[in-house]
Amino acid sequence: MDFQYLFELLCGGVVKGSIYALIALGYTMVYGIIQLINFAHGEIYMIGAFVAFIVAGVLTLTGYSGLGILPLAALIAVIYAAAYGYTLEKIAYRPLRNAPRLSPLISAIGASIFLMNYVQLVQTPDFLPFPELVPDFEFLGDLTQFMSSVDVVILAVTTVTMIALTVLIKYTRIGKAMRATQQDMVMARLVGVNVDRVISATFIIGSVLAAIGGVLIASRTGQINSAIGFMAGIKAFTAAVLGGIGNIPGAVLGGLVLGVAETFGAGYISSAYEDVFAFGLLVLILILRPAGLLGKAVKQKV
């Protein structure tokens, strides 16, 4: 057995999976609180990538150079995406808060189609080359046969982001309010949590994560267009369901499992069937563990 090849695939899978995880977190957090699959989440990710593309382009044109471009582009992408996520919830979901469950779902699909076509219209339907913003890290040395500099940046950024998210949810006031709302919305209101604000915050946080994912993936694949949100969205959604929708560690695990399964399938069998492995795995998990890997029917005394 070729261990070097195996390790290479594993690294690739983990890198890919960590980005799935980043986007999946947005799905799972929103679902946890309002039981809605936000199908427009993939579009937020795409918009994040586009904003970063534009900012990076403008910065490069003005002669600005150096390491600062990527963080700066990412920062502005994050702010834009947060604004989009916030507005999306206000316009597409909030008016339907008390409607039957299917209505916001339809609205989500509508919002997704709208955003995709909006970007296609005002930008372009063509693929655009995303600039290489990550310099080659000399210090990687031999490690480069497994991981490029971009991959290292991706792993570092996703790790830091996830730690930050964990701290936010566990210890901050808004994080506690989010957990309370997720576990019992009526009671959260009865202790004084402004549920509307919590839902807005959830969309903003999810969108920030999606935008970070968008910028990272675009710097890895080197190209973007207005339709990338669709596949990324479906994959991340798959990851969220795989881990157990509504479960935050589940989304991370689901993302990693999905990423690794895809790369292994592609590497050992055929890359033409990459998506088949992803969705085949989903079907398998749903048959064997319908609640997802970490999801469980919560037992509780009454």
Added chain:
Amino acid sequence: MLEVRNIQTYYGNIQALKNVSLTINEGEIVTLIGANGAGKSTTLMSICGVTPPRHGEILFRGQPIHHLGAEKIVSLGICQVPEGRHIFPQMSVIENLEMGAYLRQDKAGIKQDIEYVFGRFPILEKRRNQAGGTLSGGEQQMLAISRALLARPSLLLLDEPSLGLAPLIIKHIFEIIKKINSESNTTVFLVEQNANQALKIAHRGYVMENGAITLEDRAENLLSNEDVKRAYLGM
């Protein structure tokens, strides 16, 4: 302190409350008794702003509150322990208590109040790091009441605190309610199906039937009222 005037509350097109009026004075324990589905819980949820009334008004210390959001009403000092306790199941006992103090900023005061409820319910201190969902029914009820106390309410609304509990624990809970009322001068509005126990600790009582108040009197009078005896006290 609280004045409910002719409120009508609906769930969709179904009217749950038909012109409910009641008054709660500072320092009282007032109980609302009635059968299943009479509208007792809806009355509490209307006061708290979770299911706001469509008509009528609710005044708290003379100010109208029926247009305010639930979180605003909590900040005025009206706190509810809902039916079924509604403990946050995946949060620890401590975290549940901290959620009760969500609107408070005084860290030292919160800590002191947590010590106070631990003194009152030692079992909660023993379970401080255990997830709320794993507690027994009685423990959950103690936690629910403690959590409400952490908000330092001036008006405490209790919905069926005795539901599903063993007689000994019920007795304990009612003693605590009485103590909360007398020691910290908290006004209590107690909704109960266990009319006998509720009327024993209350000053006044209301009887509710089919979404309307049908009787109002001092608690001892209701205890000896023939209709109440037959319908709610099983005598």
